[in-house]
Each structure stands twice: as C-alpha cells, then as structure tokens.
Amino acid sequence: MKVKLGTIPLVYPIPIILAGANVQGRANFATLGDCGIMGLNPPLVYVSLHQNHYTTRGIEENQTFSINIPSTSMLAVTDYCGLVSGAEVDKSALFEVFYGELETAPMIAECPVNLECRVVKAFGIEHRRIYVGEVVQVYVDEACVVGKEERRTIVPMTELAPILYGLDNRYYSVGETIGVGYAEGKKYQREDGD
Amino acid sequence: MKVKLGTIPLVYPIPIILAGANVQGRANFATLGDCGIMGLNPPLVYVSLHQNHYTTRGIEENQTFSINIPSTSMLAVTDYCGLVSGAEVDKSALFEVFYGELETAPMIAECPVNLECRVVKAFGIEHRRIYVGEVVQVYVDEACVVGKEERRTIVPMTELAPILYGLDNRYYSVGETIGVGYAEGKKYQREDGD
Numbered sequence: 001m002k003v004k005l006g007t008i009p010l011v012y013p014i015p016i017i018l019a020g021a022n023v024q025g026r027a028n029f030a031t032l033g034d035c036g037i038m039g040l041n042p043p044l045v046y047v048s049l050h051q052n053h054y055t056t057r058g059i060e061e062n063q064t065f066s067i068n069i070p071s072t073s074m075l076a077v078t079d080y081c082g083l084v085s086g087a088e089v090d091k092s093a094l095f096e097v098f099y100g101e102l103e104t105a106p107m108i109a110e111c112p113v114n115l116e117c118r119v120v121k122a123f124g125i126e127h128r129r130i131y132v133g134e135v136v137q138v139y140v141d142e143a144c145v146v147g148k149e150e151r152r153t154i155v156p157m158t159e160l161a162p163i164l165y166g167l168d169n170r171y172y173s174v175g176e177t178i179g180v181g182y183a184e185g186k187k188y189q190r191e192d193g194d
Numbered sequence: 195m196k197v198k199l200g201t202i203p204l205v206y207p208i209p210i211i212l213a214g215a216n217v218q219g220r221a222n223f224a225t226l227g228d229c230g231i232m233g234l235n236p237p238l239v240y241v242s243l244h245q246n247h248y249t250t251r252g253i254e255e256n257q258t259f260s261i262n263i264p265s266t267s268m269l270a271v272t273d274y275c276g277l278v279s280g281a282e283v284d285k286s287a288l289f290e291v292f293y294g295e296l297e298t299a300p301m302i303a304e305c306p307v308n309l310e311c312r313v314v315k316a317f318g319i320e321h322r323r324i325y326v327g328e329v330v331q332v333y334v335d336e337a338c339v340v341g342k343e344e345r346r347t348i349v350p351m352t353e354l355a356p357i358l359y360g361l362d363n364r365y366y367s368v369g370e371t372i373g374v375g376y377a378e379g380k381k382y383q384r385e386d387g388d
Binding site: 001002003004005006007008009010011012013014015017033034035036037038039040042043044045046048067069072075076077078079080081082083084098109113114115120121123125126128130132134135136137138139140141142145152153154155156157158160162163164165166167168169170171172173174175176177178179180181182183184185186187188189191 | 195196197198199200201202203204205206207208209211227228229230231232233234236237238239240242261263266269270271272273274275276277278292303307308309314315317319320322324326328329330331332333334335336339346347348349350351352354356357358359360361362363364365366367368369370371372373374375376377378379380381382383385
C-alpha cells in the first residue's frame with residue numbers, strides 16, 4: 001500500500017559537497033546536496049544553486065567552479081558553511097585553499113577529493129541556477145590513492161568517509177560494501193531468470 | 195599532498211535508482227546513478243542517459259519518467275536491470291508495475307519510494323541526454339511513513355536502506371546517523387568561530 005507524500009524531490013542519499021567559486025577574487029564555499037554526475041565520458045557533473053546565492057555570483061563571473069568532498073570528520077565546518085553566507089563571512093579563512101589549471105576555481109586542501117570544473121552549460125528554472133561542468137582535473141589526497149601510474153585508483157568509499165544527507169534533515173555515514181557493479185545481476189540472471 | 199587522477203566525474207556517493215519510462219506502451223526500467231536533486235521548491239530532479247538507451251526513447255515519447263529507489267534487498271534485480279536492455283528483455287515482467295497521475299510513467303511497487311516526474315527541460319551534451327523533471331507526486335510504502343496528515347514524513351534513511359554506488363564499482367549500504375542539518379554548524383560557530 002502506497003501513501004502519496006506530495007511534490008518533494010525525494011531522491012536519496014544526497015552527497016554533501018562544498019562548492020567553490022571565486023567571488024570578486026576571493027574564494028568562497030557553499031554547502032550543498034544538489035550535485036551529482038551527468039556522464040562519465042565526457043566527465044560531466046552539476047551543481048544547482050539559488051540565483052541569489054553568493055557562490056552563484058562567482059560561478060557566473062568565472063564560468064568555473066569546484067566540488068570539494070568533505071569527510072565525516074569535517075561535518076561541523078561543512079554544516080557551518082551552509083549556515084552563513086560568503087557575503088557576511090570570509091569562508092576562505094576556514095580552509096587551506098589551492099588552485100589548479102583553471103586558476104579561478106578554489107579548492108579545499110582538507111577535503112580528500114576535489115574536482116575542478118569548467119561550466120559547459122548553464123540554465124535557470126524559476127529561482128534556481130544549474131551549472132553543468134566538465135571536470136578538467138581531479139585532485140585526491142595521496143593517502144586515498146592505491147595502485148601505480150595508469151592503474152591508480154581510489155580507496156573504498158568507507159575510507160573516504162563522505163557525508164550523506166537525507167531529506168529527513170539528518171546526516172549519515174557510508175555503511176558496508178554490499179556488492180560489485182555488473183556482477184550481482186549475473187547471479188540474478190542465473191538463479192531467478194531464464 | 196594531492197595526486198592528479200585525471201578527468202573523472204568523481205562525485206560520491208551516487209544514489210542507485212531505477213528510472214522508469216513507457217517505451218511504445220510498455221514499461222521499461224534502467225538502473226542508473228546519474229540522478230539527483232536540482233531544487234526543493236520547485237521540486238526538481240534529473241536523470242542522465244545515453245542517447246541510444248532504450249529508456250531514452252520512452253522519455254522522449256511521453257515527456258514523463260519515474261524514479262524508483264530500490265532497497266538493498268533488491269540489489270541483484272537492480273544490478274540485473276543495468277546489465278540488460280529493454281530492447282531484448284521485457285523488464286516490466288520483473289516487477290509489479292503501477293501508474294499515477296501522469297499515466298505514462300511506470301513505477302515499481304516493490305521500491306519503497308517512487309517519484310512521478312514530468313519533463314520540464316531536456317538537453318544533450320555529446321551522446322548524453324539529460325532530463326530535468328518536476329516531481330508531480332511521490333509514492334511511499336505505508337510502512338515507511340511516520341506521523342499523521344500534514345506532519346507525515348519519511349522514516350530514517352537507515353530503514354529505507356537505499357543502494358549507494360561509488361566509482362570504485364562497489365555498492366554500499368547507508369551507515370549510521372551522524373548529525374542533524376543546520377545544527378552541527380552552530381556548535382562549530384560557538385566552539386571554533388568568533
């Protein structure tokens with residue numbers, strides 16, 4: 001039996017990230033969950049912000065942004081960045097900031113993973129501004145990389161320890177590994193299918 | 195010390211969902227992680243698919259789609275839906291299918307949460323087709339709803355037990371609750387800020 005809950009964008013879990021942009025030459029960071037992947041090749045991601053967001057100004061200005069993925073150990077400062085506006089608080093002072101190839105997308109050294117992005121499409125729907133970015137470089141803490149040269153890859157998500165969010169307004173950690181992609185379905189095919 | 199990993203859309207975790215569309219009158223479902231929230235009000239979500247995906251045809255046809263969020267108990271059949279194309283396998287036979295207000299967005303009764311969406315914007319980037327949908331109704335299993343009438347809300351994400359995915363090609367479960375939104379940052383403000 002299903003219950004109708006109305007018109008809420010109830011996709012879960014949401015990855016909590018810090019979106020970075022330079023606003024009038026100074027680094028600013030906004031906490032958001034309206035972020036995700038749009039494609040692997042080309043490598044597309046997006047962020048969605050309120051048109052009046054301080055960070056929005058910086059993305060419009062430079063047509064670049066960063067996605068910084070905090071760990072659970074950064075929960076308090078991450079939530080704090082969602083409470084205050086860059087118009088009032090200098091959030092660049094909260095972190096060690098670095099820049100990459102694009103030179104205008106500020107990144108947070110304390111986050112284990114940083115994506116440097118160039119805007120390839122932008123559009124508005126009512127008061128929202130949505131920026132689709134092509135990833136030009138990914139920066140990862142050395143300790144979170146395994147393998148050598150061409151075979152380098154990232155440690156399991158349990159070690160990266162991202163912050164998850166649900167529309168119940170709670171933060172969660174990542175749980176256990178429960179399977180491997182494109183492998184679980186083969187068992188299903190054998191056992192339950194034809 | 196940061197290591198450059200190249201151009202990968204390394205946002206994590208990714209919510210694993212089953213996107214539903216009617217293709218020539220028959221329900222079809224595609225497993226994907228390229229899905230997320232674009233806004234709360236208006237309630238905007240998106241899915242991104244390959245232009246040659248069988249499901250893409252159905253979304254183009256009806257300008258509607260559904261997002262069905264499976265639980266970890268559905269891992270095998272969910273992964274299976276990502277292994278086979280609707281052009282070869284009748285995936286409508288795998289689930290109990292129901293329709294809502296839009297009449298053309300098929301939903302999966304076995305998933306605890308279903309979003310019925312109308313396309314409000316569509317665009318292409320190289321071979322990807324991205325559909326932004328406005329949520330017209332959310333259907334939730336009665337057992338996953340708490341509270342009454344206007345105060346109805348959803349159970350914690352630990353009980354919904356969604357499937358998470360990482361670009362390490364592993365599936366994960368949701369872990370523990372670690373905090374409350376817009377509350378953790380207030381502690382930071384008191385303890386570490388001015």
